[in-house]
Amino acid sequence: MEPIIPAKVQESIDHFAKKDVYIHLETTNGAYASHFDEKFFSAGAYIRNANIQYEHGKIVGEGPYRVGLKLPIGWVYAEGLTHYGFDERGRLLLAGHDYDGKLAVALEIGEVPFK
Numbered sequence: 001m002e003p004i005i006p007a008k009v010q011e012s013i014d015h016f017a018k019k020d021v022y023i024h025l026e027t028t029n030g031a032y033a034s035h036f037d038e039k040f041f042s043a044g045a046y047i048r049n050a051n052i053q054y055e056h057g058k059i060v061g062e063g064p065y066r067v068g069l070k071l072p073i074g075w076v077y078a079e080g081l082t083h084y085g086f087d088e089r090g091r092l093l094l095a096g097h098d099y100d101g102k103l104a105v106a107l108e109i110g111e112v113p114f115k
Contacts, residue, residue, distance in 0.1 A: 013057035078107040
C-alpha cells in the first residue's frame with residue numbers, strides 16, 4: 001500500500017458507484033489491548049461482504065482522509081484513512097494506520113466478495 005493520492009482514490013470510488021459491490025469495513029483501537037491495561041477502553045466495528053450499491057462517493061480531508069459512500073437510505077463512511085492499494089481482483093483497499101503504524105481502520109470495495 002502507498003500513501004493516499006486523493007485523485008486516484010476518487011477515480012476508483014467513482015468506478016464502483018451505481019454497481020453492486022461488496023464492502024469490508026473494520027475499525028479497531030486495539031481490541032486485545034485491554035488485557036494489558038484494564039483501564040484501556042477498546043472498541044471496534046466489523047462488517048464483511050455487505051452487498052451494497054452506492055449512488056456516489058467522495059474522499060475528503062487533507063490527510064488522514066475520510067471516504068463517504070451515499071446509499072439510497074443513508075451513508076457508509078470511514079475516517080482516518082492514510083493508505084490505499086488494489087488487490088489482484090481490482091478491489092480498492094483503503095487503510096488508516098495510527099502513529100505507531102498499526103491498523104486502525106480499513107475500508108475495502110470490490111465487485112467480488114472478500115475471503
